[in-house]
Amino acid sequence: MDYIIEMVNITKEFPGIIANDDVTLQLRKGEIHALLGENGAGKSTLMSVLFGMYQPEKGVIKKNGQEVKIHNPNDANKLGIGMVHQHFKLVHNFTVLENIILGVETTKNGFLKMDKAREKVVALSDRYGLKVDPDALISDITVGMQQRVEILKMLYRDNEILIFDEPTAVLTPQEIEELMKIMKELTQEGKSILFITHKLNEIKAVADRCTVLRKGKYIGTVNVADTSKEQMSEMMVGRKVNLQVEKKDVRQGEVIFKTQNLSVKNKLTSKMVVNNVSLNVHAGEIVCIAGIDGNGQSELVYALTGLIHPDSGTIELKGKDITQSTIRERNIGGIGHIPEDRHKHGLVLDYNLAYNLVLQSYFTPQFQNHGFLKYDEIYKYADTLIDKFDIRSGQGTRTITRSMSGGNQQKAIVAREIDRDPDLLIAVQPTRGLDVGAIEYIHKKLVAERDEGKGILLVSLELDEVMNVSDRILVIYEGEIVAELDPKTVTVQELGLYMAGSKRGADK
Amino acid sequence: MSNKEKNITANMNRRWSSQIFHVEGFSSFVSSLMAIVVGLLVGFIVLLVSNPSQAVGGFMKIIMGGFVDMKNLGQVFYFATPIILTGLSVGFANKTGLFNIGASGQFIIGAYAAVYVGVKWTFLPGASHWIVALLAAMVAGALWGLLPGILNAYCNVNVVISCIMMNYIGMYTVNFLVTKTIFDSLKNQSKRVAANALLPKLGMDQLFKAGNSSSSVNAGIFIAIIAGIVIYIILEKTKFGYELKACGYNREASKYAGINEKRNIMLSMVIAGALSALGGALLYLAGSGKGIEVLDVLAAEGFNGIPVALLGLNNPIGIIFSGIFVAYLNVGGFNMQLYDFVPQVIEIIISVIIYFSAFALVIKGVIHSFAKRNDEHAANANAESTTVNVTKKGGEE
Amino acid sequence: PSETGAPSESESASAETPAEEGKFELALITDIGTIDDKSFNQGSWEGLKKYAEEKNITHKYYKPTEKSTDAYLSAIDLAVKGGAKVIVTPGFLFEEPIFIAQDTYPDVKFILIDGNPHNADYTEFRTEKNAVGIVYAEEQAGYLAGYAAVKDGMTKLGFLGGMAVPAVVRYGYGFIQGADAAAKELGLADGSVSVNYHYTGGFDATPEAQTLAASWYQAGTQVIFACGGAVGNSAMAAAEQAKGKVIGVDVDQSPESPTVISSAMKGLGVSVYDTIKAYYEDKFPGGQGLVFSAANNGVSLPMDTSKFEKFTKEDYEALYKKMAADEISIVKDTDKDGKEVKVTDLKTSAVKTTVVE
Amino acid sequence: METLYFLVQQTMFFSIPLLIVALGGMFSERSGVVNIALEGIMIMGAFTSILFINIFQAKIPGQPILLIAILIAALTGIIISLAHAYAAINMKADQVISGTAINMFAPAFAIYVARMIRTVQQIPFVNEFRIESVPVLGNIPVIGDLFFKNTYITTYIGFAILVVSWIVLYKTKFGLRLRSCGEHPQAADSVGINVYKMRYVGVMISGALAGVGGLVFVIPTSTNFNATVSGYGFLALAVLIFGQWKPSRILMAAFFFGLMKTIASAYSGIPFLASLGIPNDIYKMIPYIATLIVLAFTSKNSMAPKASGIPYDKGSR
Ligand SMILES: Nc1ncnc2c1ncn2[C@@H]1O[C@H](COP(=O)(O)OP(=O)(O)OP(=O)(O)O)[C@@H](O)[C@H]1O
Ligand SMILES: Nc1ncnc2c1ncn2[C@@H]1O[C@H](COP(=O)(O)OP(=O)(O)OP(=O)(O)O)[C@@H](O)[C@H]1O
Ligand SMILES: [Mg+2]
Numbered sequence A: 001m002d003y004i005i006e007m008v009n010i011t012k013e014f015p016g017i018i019a020n021d022d023v024t025l026q027l028r029k030g031e032i033h034a035l036l037g038e039n040g041a042g043k044s045t046l047m048s049v050l051f052g053m054y055q056p057e058k059g060v061i062k063k064n065g066q067e068v069k070i071h072n073p074n075d076a077n078k079l080g081i082g083m084v085h086q087h088f089k090l091v092h093n094f095t096v097l098e099n100i101i102l103g104v105e106t107t108k109n110g111f112l113k114m115d116k117a118r119e120k121v122v123a124l125s126d127r128y129g130l131k132v133d134p135d136a137l138i139s140d141i142t143v144g145m146q147q148r149v150e151i152l153k154m155l156y157r158d159n160e161i162l163i164f165d166e167p168t169a170v171l172t173p174q175e176i177e178e179l180m181k182i183m184k185e186l187t188q189e190g191k192s193i194l195f196i197t198h199k200l201n202e203i204k205a206v207a208d209r210c211t212v213l214r215k216g217k218y219i220g221t222v223n224v225a226d227t228s229k230e231q232m233s234e235m236m237v238g239r240k241v242n243l244q245v246e247k248k249d250v251r252q253g254e255v256i257f258k259t260q261n262l263s264v265k266n267k268l269t270s271k272m273v274v275n276n277v278s279l280n281v282h283a284g285e286i287v288c289i290a291g292i293d294g295n296g297q298s299e300l301v302y303a304l305t306g307l308i309h310p311d312s313g314t315i316e317l318k319g320k321d322i323t324q325s326t327i328r329e330r331n332i333g334g335i336g337h338i339p340e341d342r343h344k345h346g347l348v349l350d351y352n353l354a355y356n357l358v359l360q361s362y363f364t365p366q367f368q369n370h371g372f373l374k375y376d377e378i379y380k381y382a383d384t385l386i387d388k389f390d391i392r393s394g395q396g397t398r399t400i401t402r403s404m405s406g407g408n409q410q411k412a413i414v415a416r417e418i419d420r421d422p423d424l425l426i427a428v429q430p431t432r433g434l435d436v437g438a439i440e441y442i443h444k445k446l447v448a449e450r451d452e453g454k455g456i457l458l459v460s461l462e463l464d465e466v467m468n469v470s471d472r473i474l475v476i477y478e479g480e481i482v483a484e485l486d487p488k489t490v491t492v493q494e495l496g497l498y499m500a501g502s503k504r505g506a507d508k
Numbered sequence B: 001m002s003n004k005e006k007n008i009t010a011n012m013n014r015r016w017s018s019q020i021f022h023v024e025g026f027s028s029f030v031s032s033l034m035a036i037v038v039g040l041l042v043g044f045i046v047l048l049v050s051n052p053s054q055a056v057g058g059f060m061k062i063i064m065g066g067f068v069d070m071k072n073l074g075q076v077f078y079f080a081t082p083i084i085l086t087g088l089s090v091g092f093a094n095k096t097g098l099f100n101i102g103a104s105g106q107f108i109i110g111a112y113a114a115v116y117v118g119v120k121w122t123f124l125p126g127a128s129h130w131i132v133a134l135l136a137a138m139v140a141g142a143l144w145g146l147l148p149g150i151l152n153a154y155c156n157v158n159v160v161i162s163c164i165m166m167n168y169i170g171m172y173t174v175n176f177l178v179t180k181t182i183f184d185s186l187k188n189q190s191k192r193v194a195a196n197a198l199l200p201k202l203g204m205d206q207l208f209k210a211g212n213s214s215s216s217v218n219a220g221i222f223i224a225i226i227a228g229i230v231i232y233i234i235l236e237k238t239k240f241g242y243e244l245k246a247c248g249y250n251r252e253a254s255k256y257a258g259i260n261e262k263r264n265i266m267l268s269m270v271i272a273g274a275l276s277a278l279g280g281a282l283l284y285l286a287g288s289g290k291g292i293e294v295l296d297v298l299a300a301e302g303f304n305g306i307p308v309a310l311l312g313l314n315n316p317i318g319i320i321f322s323g324i325f326v327a328y329l330n331v332g333g334f335n336m337q338l339y340d341f342v343p344q345v346i347e348i349i350i351s352v353i354i355y356f357s358a359f360a361l362v363i364k365g366v367i368h369s370f371a372k373r374n375d376e377h378a379a380n381a382n383a384e385s386t387t388v389n390v391t392k393k394g395g396e397e
Numbered sequence C: 001p002s003e004t005g006a007p008s009e010s011e012s013a014s015a016e017t018p019a020e021e022g023k024f025e026l027a028l029i030t031d032i033g034t035i036d037d038k039s040f041n042q043g044s045w046e047g048l049k050k051y052a053e054e055k056n057i058t059h060k061y062y063k064p065t066e067k068s069t070d071a072y073l074s075a076i077d078l079a080v081k082g083g084a085k086v087i088v089t090p091g092f093l094f095e096e097p098i099f100i101a102q103d104t105y106p107d108v109k110f111i112l113i114d115g116n117p118h119n120a121d122y123t124e125f126r127t128e129k130n131a132v133g134i135v136y137a138e139e140q141a142g143y144l145a146g147y148a149a150v151k152d153g154m155t156k157l158g159f160l161g162g163m164a165v166p167a168v169v170r171y172g173y174g175f176i177q178g179a180d181a182a183a184k185e186l187g188l189a190d191g192s193v194s195v196n197y198h199y200t201g202g203f204d205a206t207p208e209a210q211t212l213a214a215s216w217y218q219a220g221t222q223v224i225f226a227c228g229g230a231v232g233n234s235a236m237a238a239a240e241q242a243k244g245k246v247i248g249v250d251v252d253q254s255p256e257s258p259t260v261i262s263s264a265m266k267g268l269g270v271s272v273y274d275t276i277k278a279y280y281e282d283k284f285p286g287g288q289g290l291v292f293s294a295a296n297n298g299v300s301l302p303m304d305t306s307k308f309e310k311f312t313k314e315d316y317e318a319l320y321k322k323m324a325a326d327e328i329s330i331v332k333d334t335d336k337d338g339k340e341v342k343v344t345d346l347k348t349s350a351v352k353t354t355v356v357e
Numbered sequence D: 001m002e003t004l005y006f007l008v009q010q011t012m013f014f015s016i017p018l019l020i021v022a023l024g025g026m027f028s029e030r031s032g033v034v035n036i037a038l039e040g041i042m043i044m045g046a047f048t049s050i051l052f053i054n055i056f057q058a059k060i061p062g063q064p065i066l067l068i069a070i071l072i073a074a075l076t077g078i079i080i081s082l083a084h085a086y087a088a089i090n091m092k093a094d095q096v097i098s099g100t101a102i103n104m105f106a107p108a109f110a111i112y113v114a115r116m117i118r119t120v121q122q123i124p125f126v127n128e129f130r131i132e133s134v135p136v137l138g139n140i141p142v143i144g145d146l147f148f149k150n151t152y153i154t155t156y157i158g159f160a161i162l163v164v165s166w167i168v169l170y171k172t173k174f175g176l177r178l179r180s181c182g183e184h185p186q187a188a189d190s191v192g193i194n195v196y197k198m199r200y201v202g203v204m205i206s207g208a209l210a211g212v213g214g215l216v217f218v219i220p221t222s223t224n225f226n227a228t229v230s231g232y233g234f235l236a237l238a239v240l241i242f243g244q245w246k247p248s249r250i251l252m253a254a255f256f257f258g259l260m261k262t263i264a265s266a267y268s269g270i271p272f273l274a275s276l277g278i279p280n281d282i283y284k285m286i287p288y289i290a291t292l293i294v295l296a297f298t299s300k301n302s303m304a305p306k307a308s309g310i311p312y313d314k315g316s317r
């Protein structure tokens, strides 16, 4: 069999960890090849090696059977290898066009010449139906659009081997569908694709073959058509995983949380980003706010948790008006908050794990006496949480949080927020970028909380999560709640239409 | 997982972390030490290049100058006092994520307030006079720090730039106020403060003397050291310190956690300002015959706080030592004048030390990798126990 | 590169100083300014150096760590430790340190420039046998300069002082009164001569001082009496641009810029030189307070390098003779009772003084 | 009118060095390295170049020696800035620390060397560089008086640097790459740009410009160099922030500062201001107070390069 790219016996070590341990990956021309593995399994590392960002300690890379050396992204580019990184590599205050040409600029007497580049970008955009505006600033376009820019970057460089590192983690269902279509088109044009994702559905939908890594080791390569999702996930984690969220029927209690006509304006444009939102959450139910990213979810949550002040409307918690309350008052009053951005809001990355685990409670008498912190108590408590929630880290309670994996960082936040025993838990994309094992874990925890009679407000962009976990769905579109749906009766397709704004108000 | 197993894991974690903790402190110390050695070496080379025959003697004076007699030793503490405080000011603000380059302005404002009280409020009896003078200085400095704090918290004004502005405004304000209120026109400086306003000597003038002349050292050095310890306790042991540092590391997360981050930024600048101002007060109430000059030059003590803080790794206790060290070098440099060298060599040495202390990260890295190699075994054991833990969990479910 | 690599100056400097410590017979301690401040530190040092080099005596200057009585005393300690037999201390700030040191070191001679030893609160003035205080009649030097300027036909004058310290103030007051006297002799109308009067707040050359001087020239000022060390350099920089004129201070500053038409000199170097010489001839004027004035050639204008157009050497000598004979009374910075005199207290009619705060 | 001409001419002396040095700082920060060492680099640049003028003034005529001195100042600045670059880029040091070290080192070094080789610390020079009136251009009414009289070649060099900076930053491949390193070095790295190299170049440009700025600052305002640039390096930093890291705004900020400084120093020669009787110290404070006020209103949306001040580590993500 002819492989366009072969990575043979690759070993890549980082201080203290072998990220890739004798891994072999073979990519056929024109195929979509998925790469599957838990968080930290070494997928990104392997792809970074292929893209020249890291040099492996052992192993060789071959292109069309010829051994090649890839020292930097330029080498990779010359070999026709392009990559869409897990965290986009786009300069936020550059235009789309500038980002695309960065590194391969055409110049005349040292001055930039953009005309040719623009033509090429527009042509490529048309050909693949990407619909990007070359002059828009990156900071002004949606995440989905940004990803298309990343794709255009590869196409502009005429790459024929395309690496997608978790491209779907940040996309809406519609966007994912379109991306899948684009990927298929690309392979039809003769390009070969390496595709990293944690979502088995997606692998099923587009991939031809799938290579599985676990803890840096090569587990195997399978034909996707011949392998079930359960088999693949078992290869990945080394045990059986329950992909379906098991939960009992909802036992709705009384309303514990309620907003009325809540509105938030954008300070700069004075556009309504949250528009007259009224919703309520009962004890013992999971209410999910579904919507495409950028439709006001973040601002809505900020207003509910006190990070910003709403321009109008009221918020009530357990019958008490908390519209004017501070963040601290809301926290004490019974709101738990798993924030959308764990690095920005959720953690003080330079504090150790124990300190982060008391971030919402360090001031309580349990941990503090006359202004002095009780160290022993803090570390004792942290140890129990680490045990209870299985948070893994290098040096236990004293691990600097920055050095922990994303999955474990998220677990720490979940542990902290749940252990405070809030009446209402606001969880924003709690499983973003996590592997199935971790997702399963977090979903279980959420359901357990609900079963204990807590109200849960879940904000999610992922249809699977929305459909599986929630008891009630509120669809948000351009800052407005446009529909209230029942996950048992609504179809995924229908939900997608509401989220895209082409249908509204049905159940409501 | 059995309880026993749990304990083993926990113990392992703890042992491992205590080692890391150890390595951390040790490597910081070693990297500072290496910077100092390199700095002194460069100083020696400079001396050698400029005048080989006297280099050894001059260099020995730099190293030993602070120890030639008790008076010189006293002078070390005297010069250390203000820079420990400006160092604390800079270091404290640094810990809370703010670069307080405005120590100079806060320092001179504090000096003015103290001298004003010292000259004018002669109705204050006994020790209350100098105590009130110090308090007045701290209040003035706190206000001077508050303004950049407010501007940063509410208007997002970069602290560095507003502090630079406040330095100049402070200098001109003090020049203006001194000439209008407490001016000794014969000397173009502030008037003498009343005897009660001078800091007590605590008998140190008898201890730190050589022949008939005694050192200027006074209670100020103890106040500086106490200030260092208090700041250390605030930062490391209290809830307030926890909040301040959290704001320093991540403002957004602090806000999320319900910490009033605006208030903390302002408080942090207020404390930093009060510390610098206290430094100014201690210097001008030392009774060494120093007055506030009406001169269009920023107070150097404020800027000297920056290297002191950096050399002390922003740690309050470290700053006490680095302040004394820098003062010691300065006294050595003064004594070096017996040789044919320009005293600026001291500043060259200190700047080289600062420069190499910036390499701490790399030096630490080297030490850590050594330590890691030694502890490989322990790490492996730890990793294994984690794996066991995982499979157990999997099995149960 | 030969100039920077092995300069002759540094070689000679090291040659004259011994390798081990403890052997500098003549010492000078600088005050706020540096040894090359173009003012009293430099002037005094030049006098000391001249004598030391002539007689091949070891010599050295010391810089105190800061500006305070204690720091000055420490520097004196160090100088004594360094073997000093005579210590020159330029600047009135040394009045108090010398008051103390003259008792501490009875075997060391102190030459205090610009002041006389007294205690901290001015209640006791005492000069011991091993100390001498030297002051200058700066008001006379300033008077000469102001007189010459107006006599030379200039009516728009400026005074740019460094800081309002007594010596500078005396220069300034003398300058105004000299100008006034000249104007009256010329029969000019009241208020027809104007003087801008300002202290920059430092002895450094700053762009601010340059701008200020430039603005004065721009507004018509013809000559600025720059009276504050390196502040003069700022005035000269401005004068070069505006084709204005500068009168220097303390020493003959004409080599520094072609714009310097004259300098109000006081005999710093000469007085230090003479006093050290007296010491070695066993005639040290200990216990005295010396005044250097026109009477003993202590102040002057360097007429050989001056660039006056109308004011002649004869005019100068006539005036100087009268001054030396004490026929000209000049108001100083303090009155007989030691009370401060303000600029506005100066009774001038022909000269209108504008104080720039 | 005369007063206006005077103000403009005088403002140039303050503004041009601020402009040049702030533009230097811009290149450094745009590449991702905070350069708080501008003050020290200015001092070093002024020191070597004025020492050169001092030594060779008798042998080389006015404008040529100035041009050579400018090159020497730039070269000195580059050499000093390499120390900063090495610490900030290779050693991933805290950039404030090495900057502070350089600020401390420069005046000490200048004084030490000057004293060791010439016994005095001031280095005098004769100002032969002033241009009375630029030929032809100086005769244009109004404009000529404003911009082409009583001036220095350095003024035009300053404007040339501004124009070139703008073009380089926004119109060339180099500028695009440089900016990407200051905003998102990982992105630059991923498209094959050598971030370390770009940052070195950015810091070196800032060194060259700061060195030149030091010389340009000293020439019109004194007749000697005394190991100080009066805090103008720090002011340039303020100008840079005030100018929001953009050449055009830096120009405005530099002139705002320059004008304020000029008015504060020259008010006594301006009849209207002199008659107000406001004390000198108040005037001296005005530029700083005004800056604070302006900043209070404009700082909400800071445009600082995102990655500025953060060491780039190839390994980290
Ligand atoms: N720059 C680095 N320095 C040190 N260790 C690293 C670095 N990058 C990755 N690692 C290590 O390599 C392992 C593999 O990381 P990698 O990012 O490849 O995982 P991944 O499979 O992409 O995980 P995810 O699904 O979370 O993206 C990690 O567990 C980590 O310990
Ligand atoms: N610079 C680094 N040095 C050491 N380890 C690192 C470094 N960067 C990342 N890692 C390690 O890489 C692992 C995975 O990190 P990574 O950021 O890919 O996590 P993640 O699960 O993908 O989270 P996220 O979704 O936030 O990216 C972690 O175990 C972390 O310890
Ligand atoms: Mg990854």
Ligand SMILES: [Mg+2]
Binding pocket: A039, A086, A406, A433
């Ligand atoms: Mg990840």
